[in-house]
Amino acid sequence: MGTATDKRPLLAEYNSGGFYCEMFGRRALSFTKEIRRRLNGLDIAALRHRARNAEKELFNLGITFTVYTDRDAIDRILPFDVIPRILSPDDWRTIESGVKQRVAALNAFLHDVYHKQHILKDDVVPADLVLNHEHYREEMRDFDVPHGTYVHVCGTDIVRDQKGNFRVLEDNGRTPSGVSYVIENRHLMMRAFPDLADGVPIADVDSYGHQLARAMAAVAPKGVSDPTVVLLSPGVYNSAYFEHVYLAREMGAPLVEGQDLVVENDKVYMRTTNGLEPVHVIYRRINDDFLDPEAFRPESTLGAAGLFRAYRKGNVTLANAIGTGVADDKAVYAYMPRIVRYYLDEDPILENVPTNICRETNGLKKTLANLDKLVVKPVGEAGGYGVVIGPRASKRELSKVKTLLKSNPANYISQQMVNLSVCPTLIGRAIEPRHVDLRPFALTGDSTWVLSGGLSRVALRRGSLVVNSSQGGGSKDTWVLV
């Protein structure tokens, strides 16, 4: 039973703490009005009750990732927050067109890098940055992929700044994950809060599997009219296994592991109850390194020996293509606005977070002069290693990074600190602001299609800007109004 305080409107005491708010922001107020009215009609006890049921359902449905210890396997869910993040039709038009533009530029860049390398010769992107990159694959030179599509599945990490402008934080062009949560979150939300969404025109997210299957069929090797598409997973121990199952089922495609594939005469087959059957397109959810022990890491048991030869012969298509990693890291990211202009002759629709390239004199000068205000990132590292957040760093740390910058400036970029937007989030018995980002998913076969909305990740710890699930991140349903 609700107490007297529970009867106050749910959002009455909410304060966004000076950040741009997805629900109360200047641009959001008009289109979130109805949702806010409905949320205010719920009391906190009811909201908590429904949230608990929703989480229980996630466990029951096994929408979990498994953490293995010596003795046990513990199932964890990605925490789900029940208050949706809402985007207006205008917001979405910007994101959708911006993502499409970015994917087009990435594919053009990859094609160029693996063919004539004009962009390197014109010195728009430094040649050594690309050619010495750990994910650059010389083996891919002069190889034509169907429709010139390298990045078939792209996840673009987007944040919103203090003014409510969208900015790209990262392009994920290798094997981005998280899309299954977008769809499952929606199903969960519609079951737990049918009243909240009733009559609200929300763009649906159910066609992803169908669109994925279409994109995969579109890039089948020449001459194959009814291609067999499979999803290649590292197996049940992978933390994204649930997603692999989900996508295989949505596509109606076999979910294979390396042990199920055989390469004979440069053609790929899978072992079935009826003997070997041909495979034409592989949506692979394992990294380049592990795909083929003959071509890459010899100790890998996740891939299939000879797969790369079959690929180079054009007998099988891999999605995403091999060697896309060269386009999706911090070093190349800094050049993305120039890459967009170079290939498309357009201004970027979605801006980067303002970034200084320290290998350039001007960028280094700006970085050194504003160290206490900027975030300095080494370009070679992943997962946040070596990142120095100026406003939060000690004098010693700042002087240390200054030395590093001067001795090897090419290894660094620096960025303005972005005050990520917040969204009202159920925390304990209260509604509090928490920072969110957004990862829309784009599919490209012969053309690009973007799933409405995307994965909104939320940093559940107070003040945290880190939305990763390994560091206290959760997710929200993302509603694109139509």
Add this chain to the structure above:
Amino acid sequence: MSSLLARFAGNICWLGRYLERAENIARILHVNETYGRDDPQGPDWRRVLRLYADEERFDESHDAAGAAEVLDFYVTDRGNPGSIVSAIGAARENARSVRHLISTEMWTHVNIFASEVRSLTARDLRLSNLSSVATMVINGCQTFEGIAEGTFLRGEPWSFFQIGKYLERADQTTRILDIGFDRLLLDKDDAVATVQWNLLLRSVSAYHAYRSRHPDVSRPHDIAAFLLYDTEFPRAVALCVKRMTSLLRDIENRHGSHGVAEVERARRSLEFSLDTGPGHQLTPTSLHAYLDGLQIELGRVSSVISEAYFR
């Protein structure tokens, strides 16, 4: 439409097997406990160990074979691959690997069921509680069956799921029969024996079915013949074999081939053993040897199926 991946055929077959196995372990523990109620010394738990040929493995890690130890071994011991918690856990892992081929309801059920079974503790295994734990396990397995019946596409995966189930069930029925005869044929007191025979029948949900065939009296060789040869009782060995045969033919037809020779041979040999069994001329010794032989034949069928389809 591509054929079923060989690995998945195996996983689905084992999904069926593990659930059937867990259900039968629960049945056997339950019936063993029930048998012992009239015995001043209480139930003989070694009997279950003998039944599953687990004595040696058990004795390596246990000093006594009382109710607590044996029940832990067969219900909650995660280190024992032959325990209920291991079987249901393995069923869940197999289901997880083929989750894109089975219905959401099947997956959700086995997922919840596995976590229920995982949460069982020694406290739940007190003798007074055993009946309800066994019922919980049996119900969980049967619910899965029912959900599969109502939601699982009747394609190749279904066939392998059913094959796994029938192989395991046939094997388990021979074991339950073995445990019954091991004890009961030696029993002089007819009244006590009748009660116990009836318990054995109940343990495989066969009591009423048997009664409808033999309304007068429970005679050991009738019961044995019923559980072995009846072709309408769903847990009888003959019915399981008949179903399995027809499922194997479905798979052959689907592949448009004449079947795999080794599978055919092993299956025919098993059918022959059933057709030419000792029937009503059963003695405890001949029955025991016969059941042993059937178990070996079933094992052979299982391994040729896996050779032919799962790799």
